[in-house]
Amino acid sequence: MLSAGILFPPAAAMAQDGPAFEEFEEFVDPVDEVGAPPASTAADFEADPYPVSDAVAARDEALFADPAAPGAPPELRPTSVVVAPIRSVSRPVPPSSSAALPVTGTIPLLVDREADDRAAYEPAGLRLGSFQIDASLTSGLGVSSEDGAHLYTAGELRLTSDWDRHALGLTLQGSTERPFDGGLKDPVGSALLDGRLDITDVDRLGGTIGYTFYREDDDSVEVEASGRRSDVHTLSTSLGYERKAGLVGLDLKGALDRTIFTADSDRDEFLLSGSMRLTLDSGATLRPFVEAGVVARLPDAERDEDGYARRGLGGELKGGLAVDTDFVSGEVAVGYARERLDDDRLEDIHAVIGEGELIYSPTPLAAFSLRGSTTIEPSAIAGATGSVTHAVDLGFSYAIRPNIVFDAGAGLSYEDYTGFDRSVLTTRVTAGVSWRLNRTVELSLSAGHEVTDERGPGAVDNRDTRVLAAVTLRR
Template identity: 30%
Template structure:
């Protein structure tokens, strides 16, 4: 199924305008770059002689560049926890906070980090402005990193439904993170709350609360243990097939997750075993919202082969059990969606230093439901992400993920969501950064003829005008298409504000 012609035309127009603005900015910046004392890296190439054709720089140029790197390295110590690439991509039917470019870059770098916890190359531009880069407040062997974003905006479709009404809003995003400054091991905790509050209709407000924590224990030169936990609160979008609320606030969605993994390198083989738990709780006005409450238990084992080459193959497999809270209690009309299943995946991890890094895998996942009247929830899975850094001022991320989700739609076993996006960030100057994003999601429900698609694009600009402050601006366009009647819509949103962080 494809986007409707009117939505395609609108998205194409917005995308062409967006790319025109970006290309124009790059053309102007190309002139400025000719006089910059910082020498750019050669564009990505798989040739062995990466320095061929590059002009030599003067000693004064090298000293200026090295001093800039030293200043940046001192500030790059602060690394709060971030959600995984899959978590960032697969919250498609919820009013989640937009992922920042730096968060996506950090998540991809951690995804491709070796199992032995080796330090990675810091030569990738992460989309951050230099002057107000967070350094934190020292608290003994810990660092505190506070931040606050506040701004105003306007959208032509506050409800995010067909025929939605325009409305203005104010937005707040407050976060505090604590990270360790230890020689061994690592600890990170972040609490964040954001709110998009509309002036005319508060039922459309979008509150989001998240909490993340991780602990890495270095048990030896080739062994490490990782503990991770997370919590999120958000609301479902009105156009989602799961939403049953016609007026008033939509259902809330809470997720609580935790995982433990143990990694060890034996010769050229890296082994990682893990256990995980993910609980989802739905609450709202509809009587059936609680029927989706469920808990997923997972176990996995991954073997990767690191022989020092640029491409590192891996194999991964695991088992899962999904337990629903709702009990049929002998009701013959009730559908028991409790299930058990497995997943298998094979892929490659790519490590070409700061030029190109990431991994991508393809496999199969299946969940077999206890109720024989329901089809198995199964399908192709792909997961992975890459960071490509063609120059010191440009970074591109490419990400994809698959998610299997619960449902209470009659006759449906669940839904499978495929999500992917491409992002590009450009350091126009040290204190002026622009980025652009294009994304697409495809959700299909097993057992019923319901398909949802969404295409999105956004362009943003950040200017750091002081040591701890920056001005933010962003334009976002969305086009949603569903096989459910009267559910497709388009929306445009523009917002600007102030960011303060330490």
């Protein structure tokens, strides 16, 4: 299943992308012409494993965690693997993180007095041979106007290689809420093993093997229609080839996903997807690209319990621009996607798609982020082909002091079903502050309000206000 809601990045720092909030005194570019950090980089500066713009990553996820709206691997997303796995809008997205949309290129790392001040609060991590280990644990007390008080717990363990050539990484993440009245709410977990093989200076192979788990939301349209709430398990693997030589760069990617719904076997499926991207790279700050992708949906059952044949074939075509300057970094793309199922009674599902992320840092201490996505999700509702979700999120971060960061965000998503009279409009606002006491301990306080407006027969509107106070320990 796919999901598209993307929140402004919060405090537990589950993502690594983000602008450095330092004054421009010395410019250090850790990325060579093919995107690999040179061996001398580590000696030139101390990298920040928890950038200021990411110092708010798990907190807002805790406020409005949407287990049906996973973000990794996301559309056009960056990973430690140069050749990222294919992310068609029609393929299921794992539910681990919510803020990992595309940032093409690397925001320049800057070295100055501000960086020196921040270094006193940066966790050093652990060394294991040629690997770096970073771990964090977040625990907090939350209050929701809809669900009452609960304990929030999240953890992350990241293992990253430190090699001159090639790369290997392992990331484990998980979070859950435990209401005071008992039970376990919204458990989410993921594991990702990714690697990169540098064949030549301009040719690379990359691959991933991943697993994700989440529990469907009681308020989701699929659960309301079927009356069955599933634990969702997804196994995925991907392989890609990248060539960066001359004016035109080439990216070929393919992926295979296996999704299992514990309470609704009619929805169990394999999803096979592939894409090709061509990028015009003349050395300018703007790099146009075009990308085409195909997807084949293969449910286990030839027909579901309502007699519909839901095997299908789809494709998408999009074009966009990647930008990488001192102040602006990211990429945006627009295009068109369509999917056709075998059953003639089900309408084709199609949409104009838009996706990407832009990060703007007008000063070393402030950053604005704009993220957008389009996702296509299958459906098991009788007569429904699936749904299309458009989402956009705006975020702002400001470093009040080297160890104190304020952030705010606003988001909107619209989900519309094909073949079923139902649409869902969701809006949310969040704000919070995080305070690092030292390299190990961080305190955070955040609040948010979310409004869900459903249209159609049996629609139910929801309002939810949440507050979370948390402590994060890092090593």
